[in-house]
Amino acid sequence: MEESKTSLKVPPNQDKTQNDIIRTVVGDFGRWQLRISLLMALVKLPIAWFQLSIVFLAPSTKFWCKKPEDFHNITDETWRVLMEPNNTNSAKGLNQGHCLIRNVESSNIDNISEDLISCTNGFIYDTSMFLSSITTEWDLVCDKQKFTDLSQIVFMFGVLLGNIILGVLADKYGRKRILVICLFFQSIFGILASFSPFLWLFILLRFLLALTNGGTMVTSFVLCIEIVEGKWRTIIPILYQIPFGLGNSVMSIVAYFLRDWRKFHLTISLLSFLFVSFIWLIPESPRWLLVAGKKNKAFKELIFAAKENKRDMPNFKDTLQNITHNKSCKDNGKLKQLFSTRELSKRTILLCINWAIAGITFFAFTQYMGFIGNNLFLNVALGGFTVLPGTFLCIFLVSNFGRRLTIAYSHAFTALCFFLILPFPKGVYPFDWPRILFAGCGIIGLSVSIPAIYLYTGELIPTALRNTGLGFVMMFSRLTSMLAPLIISLQDVAVFLPLLILGVATAIQVLLVLPLPETEKSRLPDDIKDIESRYGQNEAKDDENGNQYL
Known part of the structure; x- marks a missing residue:
């Protein structure tokens, strides 16, 4: 936090870049940044609720064939014993039950074929755990069980499109405007989906919800990273990720008390609607306003920020007028610009591959962990809290070893954990403690790498393309996340295959991150020219504070 009153005198005739201006006027971190950072972190709660709610919307369910009216004189238990076949014709996958029954003529139970x-x-x-779910309401078992997977695949595809489309729009029209629109429609579509009478309407509304959820995801992170400087640019974007895990825990508590899927989904949607109030609480990103050439609006935001941080700058307006960058945003947010130079193309391609592997690793291993215990609510709640040690460890490693090496080390550690699970068969050791131990360590490894790669990606892409770039590279994580159920199902072919694939893929990530530049103590690039000003020459250009362009 900044000291109470700081008088800053900057020569009005000295040219200043946007990074210099923001850092000089509002400081690295103060009350203004703290308020916005907390608000952006809270946005991760509804992001987690909607992306992971399928766990409670379509939980694993036991089922059996309904008895005909002719058999009203026997109990349900007797009916199940008589009719269910004593073989392997049971449903495979999420739900447990038999899709076929023995043939019986009329009500003669003695004549069973x-x-x-x-x-x-x-x-x-079985409604002992959940009174209703989308599984029980629309009979998503046996031949229709695939629609449960389809609904989540469509949802993740919506998040993917939202990352890209709304990321581009946020680069063109501003972070705040797009974020508030996303928060509003995310809640509206969530509420409508809670009352959907048809499965296909539910899937459609969840797809539209996912579009805005993806926009919320990328835009809130970019706004968070653009307001802080110095050491706080390492700490804040990493701490920003914590509510995503805690959102799991909150969602588990809501689901515990609301065992009806409609009430549960309506509740998280109404809670999400509270975040629409952020329209009065958050500013537009001054960095984006400066890049977009909206100097007057940027000045107003910076003056307000300086006052909130209790900083005094006598020649404030003169200093702002001497910004060397005066750009227009008409070309901001064009995807083709991510491949406009050799250096930016290299960054984009390597980040796309890294995010593709991260998506399948995170979602597949998270699903793999879901089968460890029998208490669904406890599993989900505790799983949310596991992000805490990994997140704080991430801050320590990033601060001491830099972004690139932290990501490489955490990938190597996670891959090692996956491989170490393989020698221990399930059910051999008490409580499967070796498997649980290494699986828990793997989760911690993922809790380090995911926040670090979020931070690293945001720093490698210039301000003019940051939302577009983040949305584009994260698109690949959404694409590969759709393959997670397929990876897990490979254990039916060979028990070791899922972990072997995840381990090899994570090890490959180590090699993919090393060619990228280190961004620690480097200031955020405003545009492509800032990147080329460094990589177009043999030596990096330092500013007056010793910071380099990325």
Whole structure:
């Protein structure tokens, strides 16, 4: 936090870059940055609720064939014992039950054939844990079980498109405007989905919800990273990730008390609507306003920020007028600009591959962890808290070893954990403690690498393209996340395959991050020219404070 009153005298005739201006006027970190950082971090709560809510919308459910009216004189338990086949014709995958039953003529239970027939009278579901779910309401079992996976695939595809489309729009029209629009429609589509009478309408509304969720995700992170400088540019974007994990825990508590899927989804949607109030609480990014050539609006935001941080600058306006960068945003947010130079193309391609592997690793291993315990609510809640040690460890490593090496080390550690699980078969050791130990260590490794790569990506891409670039490279994590169920299902082919694939993929990430430049103690590039000003020459250009352009 800044000291109470700081008088800053900057010669009015000295040219200043945007980084210099923001740092000089508002400081590295003060009350203004603290307020915005906290608000942006809280936005991660609804992001987590909607992206991970499928766990409670379509939980693992036991089911059996409904008995015909002709068998009203026998109990449900007797019916199940008589009709369920004593073989392997049970449903595979998420839900547990039999899709076929023994054939019986009329109500004569003594005349039961070993021939199997489908359940023509529908299904009965175990409601001991959940009163209702999308599985029980729309009979998403047996041949229709694939629609559960489809609904989540469509959702993740919506997040993918939202990352790109709304990221581009945020670079063109501003961070605040797009973020507030996303927060509003995210809640509206969530509320509408809670009342959907049809499965396909539910999937459509969740897709539209996902579009805005993806926009919220990328825009809130960019706004967070653009307001801080110095050591805080390392700390704040990493701490920003914590509420995503805590959102899991909050969601688990809500689901514990609301066992009906409609009430649960409506509640998280209404809670999400509270974040629309941020329209009065957050500013537009001064960095974006300066890049966009909106000097007057940027001046107003910076003056307000300086006052909130209790900083006094007598020749403030003169200093602002001498900014050397006066750009227009008409070309901001064009995807083709990410490949306009050799250096930026290299960064974009390597980041795309890194995010692709990160997506499949994170979502596949998270799903793999979900089968460890029997208490779903406790598993999800505790899983949310595991991000805390990894996040604080990430801050320590990034501060001492830099971004690139931290990501490389954490990838190597995570891959090692995956490989170390393989020699220990399931069910051999008490409570499977070796598998749980190394799996927990793997989660910590992911908790280090994911926040670090978020930070690293935001620093490698210039301000004029930051939302566009983040949305584009993160698109690949959404694409590969759709493959997570397929990776997990490979254990039916060979038990070791999922972990072997994840381990090899994570090890490859180590090699992919090393060619990228270190960004520690480097100031954020405003545009492509800032990047080329360094990499177009043999030596990096330092500013008066010893900071380099990325």
